Amino acid sequence: MAISVEKFLADAEYLATLLPAGRHMLNICRDRYHFTVGLAAAIISNKISLLPPTHTPEMVRQLQAFSADVFCLHDNGDCDIALPRLRYPAAMPEHSLECNAANVTIPQIDAQQLVAVVFTSGSTGAPIPHSKSWGPLVQNVQAQAERLGLMNGGHYSIVGTIPPQHMYGFESTVLLPLQSGHALSSAQPFYPADICSALETVPSPRILVSTPLHLRLLLEAELKLPELALVLSATAPLSTPLAHKVEANCKVPLLEIYGSTETGQIATRHTTQAVEWQLLPDVRLMQHGERIWAEGGHVETPVPLNDIIETVGPEHFLLHGRTQDLVNIAGKRSSLDNLNHHLNSVDGVIDGAFFMPDEVSHDHVTRLSACVVAPGLTASTLLAALRLRIDPVFLPRPLLFVESLPRNSTGKLPRDALQKLIAGQIGQDIGKADLKNIT
Structure with a gap:
């Protein structure tokens, strides 16, 4: 069922009236539409969405240490998160269906408003928070839409295999459609048959936002995929042979995205056509000491990158692996x-x-x-x-x-x-x- 902009805004406004008083919200909704409504409700209520990498009891305890007022928005009956909880409404009030385009008003959000905090964590230590303001997030995904050719007047359906709580999923399956006028799919498929089913339920042209793992499993399943317009991949290095196989099977370009939780996405490449990465507009890589730092564009503060990078001119670079992955024997x-x-x-x-x-x-x-x-x-x-x-x-x-x-x-x-x-x-x-x- 297609959901209009009018209904989405009405749902967000209604949910905003139900949110607890706390300013920090852990949004673990599995349904991508529910997550997006929760995000919008938090933004218009001047609340901050917390997006940690996991939802383990230890991570929840660390979130409470970060913000004592945190509450949890969820949409599953078996949620046992040890926080004050609000379940996403099973049904929205009828008035949300009676809106019409003539009187709808899109909320205007201050570019400086802090809307999310994403967390990085290694195998040890406390999660490290990174604040995300509305303006830079919008600048980021609008630059992505331009780079991907999504501002050509088409109406794409975007299906993602990664959770919306992950930075890549947050940008490419939630913020990208919100800022480019395209439709997001509420599904979060993992297995090949579920990915095919999710694609079949949305109108073409379709974009699949995925990872090397999901793409490899999808090819191995040898299922017939619905027609696609574009495939995106991120979260892990994509081998050139796998990229060629995906393009041959899907008969569309596969573009790879490079970024991090700290910076968001900062570069793309057409993996079968080039080894070099191209930075998004106004993003720069600078050498400071032994590290390469990203700055400019949507990157709010200069960030050291955890990768071995060789710059090739002001807009391009080569990626040689992660600094902590170096092996010397x-x-x-x-x-x-x-x-x-x-x-x-x-x-x-x-x-x-x-x-x-x-x-x-x-x-x-x-x-x-x-x-x-x-x-x-x-x-x-x-x-x-x-x-x-x-x-x-x-x-x-x-x-x-x-x-x-x-x-x-x-x-x-x-x-x-x-x-x-x-x-x-x-x-x-x-x-x-x-x-x-x-x-």
Whole structure:
């Protein structure tokens, strides 16, 4: 069912009357339309949406430490978040259906108004908040719409496989349609059949906003996709072979987005056509000490980037991996990103990831380990294939075969989750007589 702008605004105004007094709102609505109405209701009520990476009890406790007045907006019956809770109304009042375009007024939001706080977190430590004001967010997604060619008078339907609470999902599946006049889909599909179904329920032309993980699973399912106009990918590096396969299968361009929670999206590239990234208008990369910083454009304050970047002129750059992913063994250097690329390029590997421990081994040498999903391969076969691709000093010890990797809903693999998987797997395998999966 299509929902008009008039009904959306009326729903937001009604929900705003129900919001608790607290100024900070944790919006965990699973339905993307519900999330967007909640966001709008918070904005017109001068409340701030908190967007953490997870909703674990520990994260909730940290949010309470950040803002004691935080409450939770949700739309599922089994919500057990330990905060004051408001459930999204099961039905909006009838008056919201009686609005007409003749008397509707679009709320005007101060560009300086703080509307959201997004949080980054590593495997340890407290989440780090990053404030997002309305004006820079609008500037960001309007620049994205121009770059993607979405301001040509067309009417696109945008379907996303990532949650709206994630920065990429927030920008590309919520703010982008709001600021470019296109329609957002309320669905949040994950599995290939669900992605196809979500696309089928919206009118063409369609845009799929996804991740490398979802795209790879979609291709492996060999399902017939509805006609698409564009595919977007972000959250993890996209291999060139996968990009070619997606474009060949979908018969549309695939564009990759580069950004971070701190900066939002700052660059794009057509992966099958270029290795260089192109910055969004007015965004600049500057060298300060040993780090590259992003500034200008919609980036509210200069931000150090956690990637190894080589600038190629004022508007373009090359990406060589993350700074914390650098691996130096016996004087030889690589990166986890590069090693993961080679691991996942081996025929028969469904998914795989290298892991670098915090400590060195007893002989003072870093020992990389790796987990791999490859039911048709043996350890010796896989290691032989890796020897043709990477230097032997980087071969994983141990190499662990698992049923799946603990990736989150955006396809990312949290370091602490991988570390726990490896520790548990090694413990299980040591208790077995057959150690064929450990090399």
